[in-house]
Amino acid sequence: MTATMDEHQEGSTRRNFLYIGTGAFASVGMAAVIWPFVDQMNPDASQKALASIEVDISPVAVGQAITVLWRGKPVFIRHRGASEIEEAGKVDVASLRDPQKDSERTKKPEWLVMVGICTHLGCVPNGQKTGDVKGDYNGWFCPCHGSHYDTSGRIRKGPAPRNLDVPDYSFVSDTKIKIG
Amino acid sequence: MGHHESNYEPKWGIAKWFDERLPVARMVSDQFIVFPTPRNLNYWWTMGMVLFFFLIIQLITGIILAMHYIPHADMAFNSVEHIMRDVNWGWLLRNMHSNGASFFFIAVYIHILRGIYYGSYKAPREILWLVGVVIYIMMMAAAFMGYVLPWGQMSFWGATVITNLFSAIPLVGDSITQFLWGAYAVSQPTLNRFYSLHYLVPMLLVAFVFIHVWALHVVGSNNPEGLSVKSSDDTLPFHPYFTMKDMYMSVVFLTIYAFFVFYMSNYMGHPDNFIRANPVVTPAHIVPEWYFLPFYAVLRAIPDKLGGVIAMFGAIMVVAVLPWLDRNPIRSLRYRPKARFFFWLFVIVAMLLGFLGAKPAEGWYVTASRILTAYWFIYFLVIVPLLSKMETTNRRMPGSITDAVLGHHGKISEGAQTASSGH
Amino acid sequence: MSVKNTLASFAVALTVFGGIGMAGAAEKAGEHHDKSHVERQNWSFSGLLGSYDKAQLKRGFAVYNEVCSACHGMNLLSWRNLMEEGGPEFTKDELKALIAEKEVPAEPNEEGLTHSDEDGSRLMRAALFTDRMLSPYANKKAAMAANAGALPPDLSVIAKARGIPHVADNSEPSAWYAAPFVGLMEYGSWIVSVAKDVTTQYQEGGADYIYALLTSYAEEAPAGVDVGDRSFNYVFPGNAISMAAPLGTLETGAEADKEANKELHAKSRDVAAYLMWASEPHLNARKSLGLKVLIYLIILSGLMYAVKRTIWAGVKH
Numbered sequence: 001m002t003a004t005m006d007e008h009q010e011g012s013t014r015r016n017f018l019y020i021g022t023g024a025f026a027s028v029g030m031a032a033v034i035w036p037f038v039d040q041m042n043p044d045a046s047q048k049a050l051a052s053i054e055v056d057i058s059p060v061a062v063g064q065a066i067t068v069l070w071r072g073k074p075v076f077i078r079h080r081g082a083s084e085i086e087e088a089g090k091v092d093v094a095s096l097r098d099p100q101k102d103s104e105r106t107k108k109p110e111w112l113v114m115v116g117i118c119t120h121l122g123c124v125p126n127g128q129k130t131g132d133v134k135g136d137y138n139g140w141f142c143p144c145h146g147s148h149y150d151t152s153g154r155i156r157k158g159p160a161p162r163n164l165d166v167p168d169y170s171f172v173s174d175t176k177i178k179i180g
Numbered sequence: 181m182g183h184h185e186s187n188y189e190p191k192w193g194i195a196k197w198f199d200e201r202l203p204v205a206r207m208v209s210d211q212f213i214v215f216p217t218p219r220n221l222n223y224w225w226t227m228g229m230v231l232f233f234f235l236i237i238q239l240i241t242g243i244i245l246a247m248h249y250i251p252h253a254d255m256a257f258n259s260v261e262h263i264m265r266d267v268n269w270g271w272l273l274r275n276m277h278s279n280g281a282s283f284f285f286i287a288v289y290i291h292i293l294r295g296i297y298y299g300s301y302k303a304p305r306e307i308l309w310l311v312g313v314v315i316y317i318m319m320m321a322a323a324f325m326g327y328v329l330p331w332g333q334m335s336f337w338g339a340t341v342i343t344n345l346f347s348a349i350p351l352v353g354d355s356i357t358q359f360l361w362g363a364y365a366v367s368q369p370t371l372n373r374f375y376s377l378h379y380l381v382p383m384l385l386v387a388f389v390f391i392h393v394w395a396l397h398v399v400g401s402n403n404p405e406g407l408s409v410k411s412s413d414d415t416l417p418f419h420p421y422f423t424m425k426d427m428y429m430s431v432v433f434l435t436i437y438a439f440f441v442f443y444m445s446n447y448m449g450h451p452d453n454f455i456r457a458n459p460v461v462t463p464a465h466i467v468p469e470w471y472f473l474p475f476y477a478v479l480r481a482i483p484d485k486l487g488g489v490i491a492m493f494g495a496i497m498v499v500a501v502l503p504w505l506d507r508n509p510i511r512s513l514r515y516r517p518k519a520r521f522f523f524w525l526f527v528i529v530a531m532l533l534g535f536l537g538a539k540p541a542e543g544w545y546v547t548a549s550r551i552l553t554a555y556w557f558i559y560f561l562v563i564v565p566l567l568s569k570m571e572t573t574n575r576r577m578p579g580s581i582t583d584a585v586l587g588h589h590g591k592i593s594e595g596a597q598t599a600s601s602g603h
Numbered sequence: 604m605s606v607k608n609t610l611a612s613f614a615v616a617l618t619v620f621g622g623i624g625m626a627g628a629a630e631k632a633g634e635h636h637d638k639s640h641v642e643r644q645n646w647s648f649s650g651l652l653g654s655y656d657k658a659q660l661k662r663g664f665a666v667y668n669e670v671c672s673a674c675h676g677m678n679l680l681s682w683r684n685l686m687e688e689g690g691p692e693f694t695k696d697e698l699k700a701l702i703a704e705k706e707v708p709a710e711p712n713e714e715g716l717t718h719s720d721e722d723g724s725r726l727m728r729a730a731l732f733t734d735r736m737l738s739p740y741a742n743k744k745a746a747m748a749a750n751a752g753a754l755p756p757d758l759s760v761i762a763k764a765r766g767i768p769h770v771a772d773n774s775e776p777s778a779w780y781a782a783p784f785v786g787l788m789e790y791g792s793w794i795v796s797v798a799k800d801v802t803t804q805y806q807e808g809g810a811d812y813i814y815a816l817l818t819s820y821a822e823e824a825p826a827g828v829d830v831g832d833r834s835f836n837y838v839f840p841g842n843a844i845s846m847a848a849p850l851g852t853l854e855t856g857a858e859a860d861k862e863a864n865k866e867l868h869a870k871s872r873d874v875a876a877y878l879m880w881a882s883e884p885h886l887n888a889r890k891s892l893g894l895k896v897l898i899y900l901i902i903l904s905g906l907m908y909a910v911k912r913t914i915w916a917g918v919k920h
Contacts, residue, residue, distance in 0.1 A: 219920045264885070265884055271888075271889060421918070431903050438900055441893070442892065454882075464840075539772060543775045544776060548786055585920060
């Protein structure tokens with residue numbers, strides 16, 4: 001063969017560059033292709049569009065609560081009485097597992113709006129109806145694993161790590177709220 | 181699988197430990213890396229890998245579509261549109277699946293015609309050929325049932341016409357169609373079971389693809405010369421030579437496929453399938469998907485219900501028995517000019533039949549379909565067997581694949597050149 | 604015969620057929636200058652770089668909203684679609700104003716009722732963005748009763764559900780011995796038309812048809828043609844169409860009506876474009892991503908070919 005050692009090496013370097021370059025280019029494409037196959041499982045456009053609902057709260061009397069469905073999840077809307085508000089305000093925030101003042105959790109003290117899903121493993125706590133077991137703190141009680149929530153929906157006892165979530169909501173008027 | 185000796189040697193301790201218990205790496209190495217493959221394979225031999233790619237694409241996109249599709253007569257159409265409109269990337273995934281079916285068939289038709297041209301069905305590859313025909317029939321079943329799922333007018337009436345083929349069977353025909361429908365017409369139970377079967381058939385197909393590859397690796401690939409492998413000079417390791425050649429062609433195929441997915445996504449379909457299924461109105465022209473058109477033309481060429489159905493299934497079955505119709509020892513049509521002429525005539529006839537399948541069944545269209553259908557059967561049942569006896573020698577045939585590659589033709593003496601020697 | 608030879612002979616065959624077809628097509632074009640012929644239009648959304656013209660979609664929606672929606676629903680679309688990317692892209696406030704007057708059947712109220720106690724009428728509520736663009740009729744029967752037995756189809760996918768035929772059928776040649784030639788010519792012109800469709804990425808048959816349909820109403824059926832209480836339309840199959848001219852009829856000759864004619868064509872074009880968008884709402888995304896994917900795959904093909912060549916270099920095969 002007439003090729004010198006140098007020419008050989010140069011040739012093989014060029015080859016390696018071509019192989020690695022092609023491999024890298026193909027890998028980038030493969031990686032990009034994966035995304036649509038994954039993203040298709042995320043909430044679709046029709047689900048995202050259901051993001052907000054308006055609720056008429058005028059029929060809810062003091063001491064009553066209603067449950068509405070928002071994004072497929074129950075939302076508790078409770079018309080609290082003076083004693084409940086007082087009870088919720090008295091608590092020493094520093095002693096709580098998830099420290100939060102009652103005023104941080106409400107827009108108007110008499111209306112408590114929260115996602116009715118226990119932050120432990122996703123059950124719906126009892127306490128919406130008058131006859132329900134409301135737990136040791138007179139709020140909500142999750143029957144699945146025994147989490148107790150107070151009148152502000154804060155976790156007081158049991159395995160749940162956080163207070164019941166407060167969704168984004170606003171008062172459209174005195175009798176109407178918009179969730180989401 | 182293949183008969184060649186394994187030269188796989190695990191390099192690390194863990195690989196050795198694994199190899200003694202489950203020799204997957206050895207299998208991959210033996211069958212897909214060092215596997216001896218005829219060095220003279222041309223690009224027509226790349227369709228196997230292309231088909232494998234499309235099988236994967238269809239399986240993945242199909243599993244995803246099943247997450248969003250609803251097999252209910254009232255909701256199927258809307259759920260498909262929901263996929264096209266609302267699901268993230270749904271339009272892409274659905275276009276990939278529907279056009280993927282077409283490209284699957286394009287590749288399989290090239291694959292089959294290559295097999296006929298180069299005599300890949302001949303001994304010792306008869307089982308390989310038969311398994312291939314089974315895969316092809318399964319593909320047709322899966323594609324047909326898949327086309328029913330969007331529940332548009334063509335879905336519904338296509339399903340009605342095809343299932344009614346079985347009513348041609350004497351005595352039990354009507355019972356069979358009702359059994360297929362689960363009702364007295366194509367309706368909800370039919371849609372629901374077609375959905376289930378559309379998912380099942382591809383799973384079976386995967387199993388048959390495995391058997392197909394197994395059968396291929398027992399006897400090894402045929403090649404454009406139609407000569408059997410005689411020495412290791414005749415072959416190259418599968419990797420990197422054929423992996424790269426196949427992958428290159430797969431990317432070329434994917435490019436054409438992408439063109440259709442993104443720019444002509446509805447071109448292979450029919451506008452009528454965007455009209456909801458309506459059991460009381462039949463579309464003016466019922467046209468199956470393009471890949472069924474030649475057989476549809478054969479069906480309509482025969483003016484008798486049972487006769488048409490027999491002719492249609494017969495047109496597929498004559499392909500299956502090809503290894504026994506053509507017993508000529510020369511495999512490749514490269515060395516059989518007469519057979520080559522009739523082969524290309526057959527290809528043109530098949531394409532013309534496809535064209536006629538899309539035309540209304542009236543006037544000269546029917547006459548032409550009859551003439552071409554006659555040729556289809558005459559080709560397989562008369563021309564092929566006759567030429568099989570007549571065209572048994574060729575002076576120009578090289579002695580081996582290596583000779584052919586090096587351009588040495590006509591090395592062996594007349595009368596001694598049997599292509600099927602040495603197995 | 605090598606692969607190259609077979610390919611070459613195949614190409615020759617295609618060219619021959621194509622040539623015959625071309626001649627056939629040219630012949631046809633000459634005779635086909637009648638009003639029943641659907642012409643292919645230039646649309647902003649055709650071709651590799653096509654995308655919707657937002658202003659046109661807005662105008663088209665206005666035509667739908669003012670005219671078509673009196674009888675036709677678009678059940679697969681929600682109002683929100685009108686403000687989504689790739690469509691008319693109305694702003695939230697514009698859309699709010701657009702649907703301010705729209706009502707949809709209400710869900711059962713506290714007493715579980717869907718109809719009024721007093722007069723039995725359907726209880727309605729204001730439409731939300733997430734509500735569908737419903738047909739004005741309560742059901743199929745009501746729609747047919749209101750339209751002399753004809754059912755106004757839903758327009759959501761109408762632009763995909765219509766098209767124009769590739770090659771006209773010609774099943775009765777003048778003489779039996781002409782059949783093979785007529786046949787080959789038809790086959791040839793079919794191949795040519797497919798080639799043309801592929802090179803122009805033709806997917807606008809539905810929009811072309813709708814535009815042609817809306818601009819092909821005759822003031823009166825030609826002499827000797829009886830369409831009963833239906834209207835005469837040149838491009839509608841069978842000519843007798845149940846839908847009365849929604850945007851006006853084809854004006855012939857009269858200079859004074861030029862303005863009206865222009866408006867008819869403009870509105871028809873806009874609403875055809877709007878209906879195309881309704882059928883293919885992701886066309887913009889599809890085409891722009893498609894170009895990137897194609898460029899990527901072409902480069903990858905080139906690279907793969909180079910790799911393949913390098914590996915096979917020096918190996919006789």
